[in-house]
Amino acid sequence: MVEGGERVDDAGIIELFFARDGEAVAECRRAYGAYCLGIARRILPREADAEECENDVYMAAWRAIPPERPASLRAFWGKITRNLALGRYEREHAQKRGGGAVDAVLDELSECLPGPGSAGERLEAAELAGAVDAFLRSRTPRERQIFLRRVFFCDGVAEIAARFSTSEAAVKSSLRRTRAALRRYLEREELL
Numbered sequence: 001m002v003e004g005g006e007r008v009d010d011a012g013i014i015e016l017f018f019a020r021d022g023e024a025v026a027e028c029r030r031a032y033g034a035y036c037l038g039i040a041r042r043i044l045p046r047e048a049d050a051e052e053c054e055n056d057v058y059m060a061a062w063r064a065i066p067p068e069r070p071a072s073l074r075a076f077w078g079k080i081t082r083n084l085a086l087g088r089y090e091r092e093h094a095q096k097r098g099g100g101a102v103d104a105v106l107d108e109l110s111e112c113l114p115g116p117g118s119a120g121e122r123l124e125a126a127e128l129a130g131a132v133d134a135f136l137r138s139r140t141p142r143e144r145q146i147f148l149r150r151v152f153f154c155d156g157v158a159e160i161a162a163r164f165s166t167s168e169a170a171v172k173s174s175l176r177r178t179r180a181a182l183r184r185y186l187e188r189e190e191l192l
Contacts, residue, residue: 010072
């Protein structure tokens with residue numbers, strides 16, 4: 001914290017990283033710790049793993065900034081946390097598939113995204129990611145947000161319904177329509 005107990009804003013946090021000031025990590029934890037831990041908890045079932053993942057986020061950020069200068073720290077932390085948590089989840093569940101939230105999301109996405117041994121091997125990940133991004137920009141803001149809450153943040157259907165003040169059935173229907181539309185879009189683009 002700066003003098004007088006004031007919090008450092010995002011630009012200040014980035015400058016702390018560029019100055020290689022250890023206070024950068026402390027400021028990140030104060031500003032985004034609960035956010036990162038929340039994402040990790042949705043993906044990793046054990047609290048200790050989620051907490052370890054949160055700590056790994058700060059190390060990853062320390063390595064990435066500089067040279068990177070994120071436009072949105074919240075999105076930057078969310079992406080790092082999600083990727084680290086999913087990587088840990090995959091390593092821990094390589095031999096076993098359960099009925100957890102991440103498995104449910106991956107099963108849902110398998111309906112509309114190519115898997116190993118299919119078109120996914122012929123395409124670069126960046127091309128597919130660009131196509132999914134273009135597709136999501138074509139959706140209404142509400143559809144896009146519901147889809148991203150489920151897929152990116154691994155929120156449960158009930159949690160999404162509460163966030164958007166709607167029924168679980170409406171969320172399930174929106175997700176089903178979005179996945180079907182994504183599948184059609186990828187087929188038209190010859191990416192599936």
